[in-house]
Amino acid sequence: MSFSKKQSTDFFDLVYQVTRLIPQGRVTSYGAIARYLGTARSARMVGWALNGCGNIKPKVPAHRVVNRMGLLSGQMHFGKSGTMKSLLEKEGIRVKSNCVQNFNKVFWDPNIELAL
DNA sequence: CGATTGACGTACG
DNA sequence: TCGTACGCCAATC
Numbered sequence: 001m002s003f004s005k006k007q008s009t010d011f012f013d014l015v016y017q018v019t020r021l022i023p024q025g026r027v028t029s030y031g032a033i034a035r036y037l038g039t040a041r042s043a044r045m046v047g048w049a050l051n052g053c054g055n056i057k058p059k060v061p062a063h064r065v066v067n068r069m070g071l072l073s074g075q076m077h078f079g080k081s082g083t084m085k086s087l088l089e090k091e092g093i094r095v096k097s098n099c100v101q102n103f104n105k106v107f108w109d110p111n112i113e114l115a116l
Numbered sequence: 117c118g119a120t121t122g123a124c125g126t127a128c129g
Numbered sequence: 130t131c132g133t134a135c136g137c138c139a140a141t142c
Contacts, residue, residue, distance in 0.1 A: 031125050042137045047123030074123035
């Protein structure tokens with residue numbers, strides 16, 4: 001009985017867990033999550049993990065995850081244009097030109113907030 | 117089966 | 130300080 005558990009499975013799941021922990025009105029970056037997982041250079045995989053946000057339950061608030069510049073890099077992937085932006089604004093986050101304003105204030109770092 | 121891309125970020129020149 | 134190159138690892142072509 002081999003529990004051949006894929007690493008990616010853990011990584012993906014872990015990304016979902018952390019993303020779900022993001023409070024409303026707050027956003028985080030792929031690199032922050034990746035770094036929290038110990039794979040700072042695997043920020044891309046975080047994006048891939050969030051790629052299945054609509055494939056798992058409960059639904060992961062991937063709209064709260066943006067790139068390092070606060071740019072809504074996953075807007076197009078989220079579905080239709082404006083969906084991600086609307087959700088962020090609805091949570092109190094100011095978004096301008098697909099860019100999160102006050103990113104420094106709404107930035108939620110798992111390494112700090114979760115005090116790893 | 118091999119090569120390229122992809123929701124990014126860091127390292128180096 | 131800014132620009133370019135590379136790395137990550139999986140999925141897709």
